[in-house]
Amino acid sequence: MQVIATAGHVDHGKSTLVRALTGMEPDRWAEERRRGMTIDLGFAWTTLTSGRRVAFVDVPGHARFVTNMLAGLGPVPAVMFVLAADQGWQAQSQEHWEAIRALGVEHGLLVVTRCDLMDPGPALAEAREHVGWPAVTVSGSTGQGLDGLRAALDRLTGALPAPDAAAPVRLWIDRAFTIRGAGTVVTGTLAAGTLRTGDRLLLEGEPVRVRGLQALGEQAAQVAATARVAVNLRGVERDRAARGMSLLTPDAWLPADVVDVRLDTGDPPDPGPREAVLHIGSASVAARVRPLGPGTARLTLARTLPLRVGDRALLRAPGRPIVGVRVLDVRPAPLRRTGAAKARAAELAPFAALAAPVPDAATLLRWRGMAQEAELAAMGGDALPAPVADGWLIDPGRWAELADRLAALAAAQPGVPVDAARTALALPTRGLVEALARSRPPLSVADGRIDAGGGLPEPVLAAVGRLRAELAAAPYRAPEAARLTELGLTARVVGAAARAGLLLRLTGGVVLPAGADTAAARKLAELGRPFTAADARTALGTTRRVVIPLLEHLDARGLTRRLDDRLRVVAAP
Known part of the structure; x- marks a missing residue:
């Protein structure tokens, strides 16, 4: 099955066309049929000549029902964009088209209807200035062109990319109602994954069980994406479910109320709306907008939503065009x-440009330093690295820094207990401390303590x-050299400690504790801009004697990178 939204501003002609294609009435309310105006979402389906089954989500065209329109448009993979020959391209056509583009819907069909009333040529020519999809002209009233429309729908549905039937389920609910003797039923467009009777799911964080399934009016033991599906929920009161909520695979989604996004306008977000409404799936949620930089912003949502990196959504604010957004991070650090x-x-x-990719798993991990494998997968990370220990993933740069700090701690406190080291390094498990020690010879773990000596004498x-x-x-x-001697750090002692990974030995006789290089890179990253050696000297609170060999060392390790003779940037803090 494939699912197509029918959009465009022409309500009566659009519903008439769907009715002619399917033999079903998409306008569910008597008021809709009386006024010839689609008010809420309508649903119909048919079987094409090829045998493919296609379901239609008929969305309202009138400006007063844009929220309903977006609720139907959000989860679908393709659109049948309908215009009237006797009305042409209008303001609502433009709004619908902007929403379709902002959601990244790439597959569709342009249909000019009511061709029995007027020559479709002018309306078609005008629409082609905006819409580059294949086009057909029809009349829902007389049936003219319907065979050509069915053939075009066959070509469209046959070309749609295959959905991932094994993906976690996120079913955005667009209807909720009660059937006598069955209980609460919710419907939606299943864009990915598979639903089965007996499945345990989450509804707004609460566990529920699937009692029964229907697809296109037929009972089913399981339904795979893409599909229109009705889900009968066991023991769920009607008032617990509503449009904008979602049914989720447990442990596969993170509830997010603060997200960082790309604004697909390509323009700096400031000045821009500070209050807006975020539309995703069938949900519409108030959002506070905080501009961050050109093309990026932080959204604080009025309620949590199950979001992933890469999700597409819309922002609407009064008096402003619809803006598409792409989710870049669902658990960003506070800006304190x-x-x-x-x-x-x-x-x-790097992710702000319209053609830029979204952050991958390695980037998400670098931003956090460490994360649990399941949490990173739920954020939308792909190609996850192998866990270091106990299901935890750690960014390589952070791992090197932690190893340096552990070596220094073990040197300062010989025989430090593993639990004490875990607390000092703010690590969540003992297993991570033990893995760190194994990765950094001569450190070792014995009897619950960390041995840093590796044979090094106590002095x-x-x-x-x-x-x-x-x-x-x-x-x-x-x-300076004289003070090093006073501390007992002769050339021989420094050499032994450096080989054991306890000291960082730089050119010019500069000696620093292990880990000072990665810590310096992180400190320089806080500058947020290219920097000179003088900038680094000030930021680190040191002298030219120290900062020059330190920067050369950072360059050699790939922690910093030269832009020219004066400027550097941090490459991997």
Whole structure:
């Protein structure tokens, strides 16, 4: 089965056309039939010449019912865009077309109807200035051109990409009603996944069970996407379900109320609406808009929605055009520090262009540092790396930093307990600490404690501990050679500690604790812009004697990258 929305501004002609194609009445309410105006979503279906079955979601055309129109348009893969020969392209045609483009619907058919009333040529020519889809001309009243329309629908549905029937279910509810003796039934367009009787799902976070399924009026044990489906829910009161809610596969979706998005206008969002309505699927939710940078913004939603990276949605604000948005992050970090919004805009900048991809799993992980495998998958991450330990994934840059910090901690506190190290590093499980130790010889774990020695004598470990204590307040004020000797860090001791991964030895006799390089890169990333050596010296609170060899080391490790003779950027903080 395939599902097509019928859009366009011409209500009576559009419903007449669907009626002629399917033999079914898409206008469900007596008032709709009396006024010749579609008010709410209508549904009908038919079998094409090829045997393919196609369902239609007939959406309202009038400006007062745009929210209903978007609820029907949101989940469908294709659109039959209907214009009237005697009316041509109008303001509502433009609004519907903008919504279709903003949602990224690429497949469709242009239909000019009411051709028995007027020559369709002028209306068709005008529509072709906007719509590049194949076109047919028909009359729903006389049947003229219906065979050609059915053939065009066959070609359209045959060319649609195959949905992922194994994907987690997110069924946006567009109707909810009660059937005597059966209970609550909800309907929607299943865009991906498969529903089965007996399935356990979530409705607004509450567990429910599927009692029965129907597709196109027929009982079914299972229904795979793409399909119009009616779901009978066991033991669910009618007032628990409504349009805009969703049925979800458990543990496969994250409820989001703050999201970072790309605005598909391509223009800077400021000045722009600070209050708008987000439309996705059949849901419409009030949203506060905070511009971040050119083409990106943060949305704070009035209620949580099950969203994923890559989702397409619409933003509407009074007096402004519809704006398409693409979700870039569903669990962004709070913007609390001064300059945090600017830094976040810099992170999102590679994804702000209209043709840019959405963030992949590696990017999402880098933004967080670490995440559980199931959580990253629920965000929409694909090609996930293997978990490090206990189901946790850690970004390589963060992993290297943590390994440096663990080595330093073990050097300062010989035999530190694993649990104490876990607390000091703010790690969620012991398994991660043990995996860190295994990845960083000569660290090892024995009897619940971390051995940093690897055969190093106690005086070497003590000297490293004294250096760390001295640099606690100013981490990049590396001691001069004479002070290193006073701390017990002779050339021989420094060499042994550096080989064991406890010290960072740079050119020019500069010695810093292990991990100072990755920590410096993270500090420089907070600048949010290209920087000079002088900028780095100020940001790190150090001297030219230290900052020049440190920057050369960061370049060599790929943590920073030169733009020219003066400027660098952080490549992988």
